[in-house]
Amino acid sequence: MIRKLVLALTLMTVPLSVQAVEPNEVLRDPGLEMRAREVGKELRCVVCQNQSIDDSNSELAGDMRVLVRERITAGDSNQQVIDYMVDRYGDYVLLDPPFKAQTLVLWGGPGVIAAFGLLWVVMLFRRRTKADGTQEVVSGAKVDPLSDKERRRLNKLLKEDNA
Amino acid sequence: MKRFLYVIPLLVLVVVGGFSILQLKQVGGGKAVNVLPSVLINREIPPFDLAPIQGRDRGFSSQDLLGQVTIVNLFGSWCVACLAEHPFLMRIKEQNLVPIYGIDWREKTRDAGPKWLAKYGDPYTLIGDDPKSKAAIAFGVTGAPESFIVDQKGVIRYKQIGPITPEVWESTLWPLIQELRKP
Numbered sequence: 001m002i003r004k005l006v007l008a009l010t011l012m013t014v015p016l017s018v019q020a021v022e023p024n025e026v027l028r029d030p031g032l033e034m035r036a037r038e039v040g041k042e043l044r045c046v047v048c049q050n051q052s053i054d055d056s057n058s059e060l061a062g063d064m065r066v067l068v069r070e071r072i073t074a075g076d077s078n079q080q081v082i083d084y085m086v087d088r089y090g091d092y093v094l095l096d097p098p099f100k101a102q103t104l105v106l107w108g109g110p111g112v113i114a115a116f117g118l119l120w121v122v123m124l125f126r127r128r129t130k131a132d133g134t135q136e137v138v139s140g141a142k143v144d145p146l147s148d149k150e151r152r153r154l155n156k157l158l159k160e161d162n163a
Numbered sequence: 164m165k166r167f168l169y170v171i172p173l174l175v176l177v178v179v180g181g182f183s184i185l186q187l188k189q190v191g192g193g194k195a196v197n198v199l200p201s202v203l204i205n206r207e208i209p210p211f212d213l214a215p216i217q218g219r220d221r222g223f224s225s226q227d228l229l230g231q232v233t234i235v236n237l238f239g240s241w242c243v244a245c246l247a248e249h250p251f252l253m254r255i256k257e258q259n260l261v262p263i264y265g266i267d268w269r270e271k272t273r274d275a276g277p278k279w280l281a282k283y284g285d286p287y288t289l290i291g292d293d294p295k296s297k298a299a300i301a302f303g304v305t306g307a308p309e310s311f312i313v314d315q316k317g318v319i320r321y322k323q324i325g326p327i328t329p330e331v332w333e334s335t336l337w338p339l340i341q342e343l344r345k346p
Contacts, residue, residue: 046305059269060305063296088209088303090202 020057027069036069039081043068044095052095201303201322208235208317209301213291216267218277223264223291228313232343234336235311236287236327237266237299240279242307248326249283255332256286261340265290266298268307312336314343 021040027033037054043064045056053061053068064085071081082094091097099107146154203209212224228235236252238245252263265287267276276292293299302311305324312321321339323331 060296060299063269064300066295067297067300085300086202088203088301089305090303 020055020061021065022062025062025065025069027073032069032072035078036065036072039068039072039078040065042082042095043085044093046089046093201319203303203311203319204322206319208311208313208319209298211291211298211301213266213293213298216270216276216290216292217273219290221289223266223289225317227289228264229317230315232261232315232340233288233313234261234263235266235302235313236263237268237293237302237304237307237309239268239307240270240275242268244326245308246283248308248328249286251327251329251332252286253284260337262288264288266293266302267291268293268299268304269296270294312339312343 021037027036040054041052043053045051045053045058045061045064047058047060048056051061053064068081071084072078076084085093091103097103097106208225208228210225213222215222234255238249255261255263263286267290270276270292273292276290280287280290291298296304302309308326310323310327311319312323314320320343321336323336327336
């Protein structure tokens with residue numbers, strides 16, 4: 001029973017990768033079809049935005065798949081087909097955008113944010129304990145350790161509380 | 164110093180929120196905000212040659228666009244936003260402001276486009292039939308309607324994503340067309 005449940009739950013988390021390539025689109029030559037699939041995986045479906053054209057059921061993605069196959073059959077290299085699409089849609093059509101000036105924020109952004117976060121954490125830990133043993137509380141005021149007199153008073157108060 | 168740190172998230176919110184509101188206002192005011200700037204702007208139109216739609220004897224090829232400022236408008240009878248902009252295209256045609264060339268995109272049947280045009284009016288000088296997105300992909304189109312302003316030399320000067328509204332026309336398209344017509 002438990003095993004079945006675990007299996008069912010595990011299967012639920014398996015990402016379903018469904019190919020949208022229609023049977024009538026598939027090329028006769030398996031080698032060319034393989035290349036078409038490689039190209040298709042790299043191209044974004046411009047309608048649905050987070051799927052490759054091979055994964056998307058949108059009509060425009062279907063037409064793009066057909067175009068990819070036409071160009072590959074006509075003798076284009078994979079890179080030539082991809083360049084053809086980038087020429088018309090820009091880097092946006094690539095699911096893995098290249099690193100260049102226009103995509104600097106895209107690639108560098110997360111790193112910069114992570115660096116700020118790290119800096120913040122480091123500052124936080126360094127401020128907790130100062131070299132002279134004094135501690136800083138949230139209000140920002142420095143507090144010296146308890147003096148002997150204060151400690152005796154605190155103990156006395158605690159004892160009263162327990163009694 | 165610490166107090167100041169707590170204000171930072173609020174500041175970020177105000178900046179991001181303010182920017183969003185500004186963008187929304189611009190869209191609402193009819194200013195064309197290109198979500199994806201076309202890489203084709205200031206480049207020559209892609210070569211294409213489309214067959215005529217049913218009931219017309221001439222199709223539409225890239226050669227037809229040379230020698231005058233034109234609008235290339237991509238539409239389809241299935242496209243609701245195209246119907247929304249259609250009366251305005253008819254007005255452009257009636258006032259003879261600029262020739263509009265149509266790409267009839269992805270019709271399910273051969274007669275769907277012609278029927279739609281018979282019903283709502285036909286503002287197009289020439290129309291090409293594009294059932295397999297040949298021209299649509301060549302123009303880097305992501306959805307309909309999209310319109311391109313093409314100059315005399317066949318260079319794309321502007322891309323309008325979504326319907327041509329009177330506001331966009333007055334603020335952007337018409338001034339640009341007049342500018343391009345100056346010798």
